Amino acid sequence: MSERIYLLPLWIRLWHWTNALLIILLMITGISLHFADPKLPLVEFSLAARLHQIGGLALVALYALFVVANIVSGNWWQYVPKPPGVLARCWVQAKWYMGGIFRGEPHPYRVSEEANFNALQAISYWVIMYMIMPVMLLSGLVFLFPDFAPDRLFGLDGLLPVAILHYVTGAAIVLFMIIHVYLGTTGATVTSMFKTMINGWHEH
Amino acid sequence: MLASWRQTIVVLLLGGWGLSAFAGGDAPIDTATIELNRKANEACYACHSAAGIAKPPKAGLDLSKLKDSRLEPPVFNPSDHGVMDCRECHSKTHYNDYPHAEAGKTSTVGCTECHAAKVLRLEPQFNASVHAKVKGVKEKFTCFTCHDPHINIVQKRLKDPAKIVAQDNHGCLECHNSSETFAKFAPEGEKTPGQKKARPDIDTIHDWLPNTRAHWKSVRCIECHTPEVAEAKMLSHEILNKEKAEKKCLTCHSANSTLKVRLYRHMVKDEQQKYGFTNSVILSNSYVIGATRHPLLDNILIGLAGLTLLGVLAHGAVRIIAAMGRKGKE
Numbered sequence: 001m002s003e004r005i006y007l008l009p010l011w012i013r014l015w016h017w018t019n020a021l022l023i024i025l026l027m028i029t030g031i032s033l034h035f036a037d038p039k040l041p042l043v044e045f046s047l048a049a050r051l052h053q054i055g056g057l058a059l060v061a062l063y064a065l066f067v068v069a070n071i072v073s074g075n076w077w078q079y080v081p082k083p084p085g086v087l088a089r090c091w092v093q094a095k096w097y098m099g100g101i102f103r104g105e106p107h108p109y110r111v112s113e114e115a116n117f118n119a120l121q122a123i124s125y126w127v128i129m130y131m132i133m134p135v136m137l138l139s140g141l142v143f144l145f146p147d148f149a150p151d152r153l154f155g156l157d158g159l160l161p162v163a164i165l166h167y168v169t170g171a172a173i174v175l176f177m178i179i180h181v182y183l184g185t186t187g188a189t190v191t192s193m194f195k196t197m198i199n200g201w202h203e204h
Numbered sequence: 205m206l207a208s209w210r211q212t213i214v215v216l217l218l219g220g221w222g223l224s225a226f227a228g229g230d231a232p233i234d235t236a237t238i239e240l241n242r243k244a245n246e247a248c249y250a251c252h253s254a255a256g257i258a259k260p261p262k263a264g265l266d267l268s269k270l271k272d273s274r275l276e277p278p279v280f281n282p283s284d285h286g287v288m289d290c291r292e293c294h295s296k297t298h299y300n301d302y303p304h305a306e307a308g309k310t311s312t313v314g315c316t317e318c319h320a321a322k323v324l325r326l327e328p329q330f331n332a333s334v335h336a337k338v339k340g341v342k343e344k345f346t347c348f349t350c351h352d353p354h355i356n357i358v359q360k361r362l363k364d365p366a367k368i369v370a371q372d373n374h375g376c377l378e379c380h381n382s383s384e385t386f387a388k389f390a391p392e393g394e395k396t397p398g399q400k401k402a403r404p405d406i407d408t409i410h411d412w413l414p415n416t417r418a419h420w421k422s423v424r425c426i427e428c429h430t431p432e433v434a435e436a437k438m439l440s441h442e443i444l445n446k447e448k449a450e451k452k453c454l455t456c457h458s459a460n461s462t463l464k465v466r467l468y469r470h471m472v473k474d475e476q477q478k479y480g481f482t483n484s485v486i487l488s489n490s491y492v493i494g495a496t497r498h499p500l501l502d503n504i505l506i507g508l509a510g511l512t513l514l515g516v517l518a519h520g521a522v523r524i525i526a527a528m529g530r531k532g533k534e
């Protein structure tokens with residue numbers, strides 16, 4: 001048995017999997033709405049709209065809980081990349097993904113209870129969770145209550161910028177998710193990081 | 205049946221002699237005549253306007269009956285009939301003086317007198333409508349139930365889709381969203397003999413449609429409640445019942461949206477893919493999910509997603525191969 005540390009409290013794990021399921025639901029229904037076409041085998045439009053609205057509201061609520069819980073528990077500190085040498089550490093991490101990982105070199109960053117993200121992770125999670133997510137959620141809310149959208153812009157409907165913002169930030173989150181899931185396989189073994197997210201224990 | 209035969213003959217005769225352009229026809233009216241007509245109408249506005257009601261031309265007049273009227277020169281003049289003398293429709297003999305003669309009420313000139321050809325074309329559709337099929341409703345339903353001849357402006361002159369929607373939906377919602385007006389037309393209820401059928405709430409009927417209020421503001425009832433229409437043609441006057449009305453979202457929410465041949469048909473020839481959007485004429489008024497897309501942006505995002513997937517798959521493949529290589533060496 002290798003060394004283990006208890007890394008992730010239950011609330012983070014519950015939040016994480018609910019978040020993941022909601023985003024997958026929103027991705028599938030969002031694609032069905034945007035690319036709606038009688039010839040494409042997507043989720044039926046009105047069902048997609050209904051599921052997307054329910055899922056969207058659930059994600060907004062979940063995000064609010066996430067922010068509050070992060071403040072209360074102090075977990076937000078994990079997302080802050082700590083100077084000095086943030087860029088240098090990012091570079092080390094990136095180099096490992098580009099080379100070391102293929103040569104079977106050990107992970108350059110050792111996870112601890114105090115800091116469970118490497119610098120690259122901290123920055124990308126920070127950007128996604130505190131910059132892109134809020135824009136995506138807010139634009140989704142305006143979409144749901146279009147009276148809050150500007151009336152007109154550049155001779156076009158005022159909902160257009162909201163829709164584009166929503167579409168692009170939604171796409172950014174989906175791209176992030178693809179990479180995120182894949183990087184989940186780069187732990188001690190292919191499955192060990194997924195196990196951590198389920199039982200909370202990290203294997204070095 | 206007989207009536208419409210008679211009409212056909214009248215149309216043929218009048219058309220043949222080119223007489224449809226007399227005072228009763230719908231040919232364009234020259235500016236001098238328009239000036240004369242507007243001058244003549246001022247006599248009516250002395251009472252029939254907000255200013256007139258507030259300050260009647262004669263002391264002791266009770267104009268309170270007129271308070272619900274929307275008549276005003278700024279409303280009437282730009283309307284389809286705003287070039288006309290009121291008395292072309294409201295008999296010259298009965299409305300020159302006040303109190304108006306009782307006979308005036310029943311002598312209003314019908315649409316057919318001036319628009320015989322149009323009426324001839326529309327009447328079969330009108331007669332196939334839900335409103336012409338229910339006993340007790342059809343007797344009261346006429347052209348001006350929906351068309352206020354003092355206010356309405358034809359689509360190609362109104363242009364702004366938001367205004368077209370407001371005007372055309374007003375015609376339907378006036379009744380279907382007002383229990384008071386609805387009761388004047390409603391038939392007897394099947395379950396409540398002797399009593400008027402209650403008005404079903406318009407949002408409840410359409411509760412399968414998300415955000416009904418947003419839809420009422422950006423599309424017309426007739427978009428879904430009339431049969432399919434050919435390009436550049438006017439919509440039918442046949443209002444479809446709940447079995448036949450359009451329920452498929454993709455009719456509007458897809459690249460090939462029917463809104464192009466319906467609400468936006470007068471604009472569609474100006475389609476220029478503004479800023480690279482498909483159906484950008486629709487976008488001038490509404491963002492319609494699925495219909496107003498940006499193909500370039502779509503392709504970029506699909507491309508990025510494809511590259512990302514390929515990237516992680518390739519990375520994974522190299523990892524597997526490298527790991528097998530290391531195992532081989534051990």
Ligand code: HEM
Nearest residue numbers: 026027030033034049052056057059140141143144163170
């Ligand atoms: C990763 C998560 C999400 C993705 C990938 C996503 C994606 C999309 C896409 C592609 C559309 C179609 C828009 C268009 O064609 O321009 C859409 C529509 C919409 N989204 Fe999202 N979305 C997500 C989360 C949310 C959230 C959190 C809300 C918040 C309430 C929301 C609310 C809406 C609304 C209201 C619409 C309009 C359609 C409808 O009412 O069902 N979305 N979304």
